[in-house]
Amino acid sequence: xxxxxxxxxxxxxxxxxxxxxxxxxxxxxxxxxxxxxxxxxxxxxxxxxxxxxxxxxxxxxxxxxxxxxxxxxxxxxxxxxxxxxxxxxxxxxxxxxxxxxxxxxxxxxxxxxxxxxxxxxxxxxxxxxxxxxxxxxxxxxxxxxxxxxxxxxxxxxxxxxxxxxxxxxxxxxxxxxxxxxxxxxxxxxxxxxxxxxxxxxxxxxxxxxxxxxxxxxxxxxxxxxxxxxxxxxxxxxxxxxxxxxxxxxxxxxxxxxxxxxxxxxxxxxxxxxxxx
Amino acid sequence: xxxxxxxxxxxxxxxxxxxxxxxxxxxxxxxxxxxxxxxxxxxxxxxxxxxxxxxxxxxxxxxxxxxxxxxxxxxxxxxxxxxxxxxxxxxxxxxxxxxxxxxxxxxxxxxxxxxxxxxxxxxxxxxxxxxxxxxxxxxxxxxxxxxxxxxxxxxxxxxxxxxxxxxxxxxxxxxxxxxxxxxxxxxxxxxxxxxxxxxxxxxxxxxxxxxxxxxxxxxxxxxxxxxxxxxxxxxxxxxxxxxxxxxxxxxxxxxxxxxxxxxxxxxxxxxxxxxxxxxxxxxxxxxxxxxxxxxxxxxx
Numbered sequence: 048x049x050x051x052x053x054x055x056x057x058x059x060x061x062x063x064x065x066x067x068x069x070x071x072x073x074x075x076x077x078x079x080x081x082x083x084x085x086x087x088x089x090x091x092x093x094x095x096x097x098x099x100x101x102x103x104x105x106x107x108x109x110x111x112x113x114x115x116x117x118x119x120x121x122x123x124x125x126x127x128x129x130x131x132x133x134x135x136x137x138x139x140x141x142x143x144x145x146x147x148x149x150x151x152x153x154x155x156x157x158x159x160x161x162x163x164x165x166x167x168x169x170x171x172x173x174x175x176x177x178x179x180x181x182x183x184x185x186x187x188x189x190x191x192x193x194x195x196x197x198x199x200x201x202x203x204x205x206x207x208x209x210x211x212x213x214x215x216x217x218x219x220x221x222x223x224x225x226x227x228x229x230x231x232x233x234x235x236x237x238x239x240x241x242x243x244x245x246x247x248x249x250x251x252x253x254x255x256x257x258x259x260x261x262x263x264x265x266x267x268x269x270x271x272x273x274x275x276x277x278x279x280x281x282x283x284x285x286x287x288x289x290x291x292x293x294x295x296x297x298x299x300x301x302x303x304x305x306x307x308x309x310x311x312x313x314x315x316x317x318x319x320x321x322x323x
Numbered sequence: 324x325x326x327x328x329x330x331x332x333x334x335x336x337x338x339x340x341x342x343x344x345x346x347x348x349x350x351x352x353x354x355x356x357x358x359x360x361x362x363x364x365x366x367x368x369x370x371x372x373x374x375x376x377x378x379x380x381x382x383x384x385x386x387x388x389x390x391x392x393x394x395x396x397x398x399x400x401x402x403x404x405x406x407x408x409x410x411x412x413x414x415x416x417x418x419x420x421x422x423x424x425x426x427x428x429x430x431x432x433x434x435x436x437x438x439x440x441x442x443x444x445x446x447x448x449x450x451x452x453x454x455x456x457x458x459x460x461x462x463x464x465x466x467x468x469x470x471x472x473x474x475x476x477x478x479x480x481x482x483x484x485x486x487x488x489x490x491x492x493x494x495x496x497x498x499x500x501x502x503x504x505x506x507x508x509x510x511x512x513x514x515x516x517x518x519x520x521x522x523x524x525x526x527x528x529x530x531x532x533x534x535x536x537x538x539x540x541x542x543x544x545x546x547x548x549x550x551x552x553x554x555x556x557x558x559x560x561x562x563x564x565x566x567x568x569x570x571x572x573x574x575x576x577x578x579x580x581x582x583x584x585x586x587x588x589x590x591x592x593x594x595x596x597x598x599x600x601x602x603x604x605x606x607x608x609x610x611x612x613x614x615x616x617x618x619x620x621x622x623x
Contacts, residue, residue, distance in 0.1 A: 146340070167578055167581060167598065171362065197352065256447050
């Protein structure tokens, strides 16, 4: 270890810290503002840290808005989407991976082609369809468009293809039905793929603004990102503290989940890069 | 008789397993795509009882009308800033963290988490925070600039500046994602290549980088380019939250234009044409990505 090496390390570390500080600044500022009093936020001198930690903004955020409702909506929508995505994708993936039948390559071709289509492209006809069914402004409108996840089928098929054929033969000889094989044998073994897919799906839909902006106009149905915009547009620039407290509450679930399960989280989101 | 029963049962099983997903794919993806393509040649408005075929009129407006065209040019400018810079920073951070990992693995992991945080955080909520950071009078950024005697601009309402401000937020959000892809690529480079390079006389850091690291990262880099490009062309959340395409269309982008024309002004036909243009851009990138995947060039 010579001194040139040490200096090099010091420079690299200093730059990395500087970059990390810049990246974390919005998070720091969000937390700082969420604990500051109104007077402190609007004072002409600016201080990095709040004078004292006070929870009034958080209380105000929950009392003056339906923040709790937004969170519950997010949970219902993300949970509903994930449930139906797996319900549709897993049996199909199992059939594509472990069964031979006519039309199999055609269906897999559809899956691959579907990966090319971003959701935005289908928005207008799906909106028309939901309007026709009188489903706009319901949870159904937020969940239904996403139940066919070609990405889910793709991931599950990759995982199930790698499983030994003998395993499924043995299960058939034991008299298990094909459905039971898919759910009781393939799914438990495909858990790593399922986890990665679940993380990808929940993060994507918890954070989505595009579709909630279109499909609902009732604030009582708004998932968190839509909800915080209702709040911001109503408060007209005076309630900065509670707004930041609401932002903290909305960002917290995904950030905490990420910090607790970093490896899985990064894997899930990196795998998402394969999707169009 | 038994044989027929069995083949029937098998066919029924296939139908039950693959049928629902196939129908859902057709109804939710393929039929809608065909409808959008058709609607883009009409003047259909949401709620109207009829429509007329207008040929390529919607596309001509999009290309010829200087205001409408801004959605396309802004998206390209935005992508042209975000793609190279977020890749460059992602690579630099990954190289730094990879070297720190050798002597301080815990510290490296903490820093990695910090850089990845914007990827996990809800972008709309963070955009509201950026709005406060960039507020012309109350924002932290302009306060810090004022301390250095610089008059900070109105970051989000200055026509000449707004797109660049959004690009900075886009880079902030993407660097961490690119970083983890590059870290995976770096971890896959076998150590003996560096030993061999050293024997060949590549001793200095940058020599090692150009002879081993950069060529070995080639496939990862291509993949990162395509993923970042698709992401940049989809920019929507920050625009919808912070500028609504304004001021005066200075930050209008394709996906926001789809939303505004279709769901605020109800011009379904015109919005479908914008959708098709957006689709073609994304399609080009995704096809490139599939080509890369086929040549076994991807994460892991």
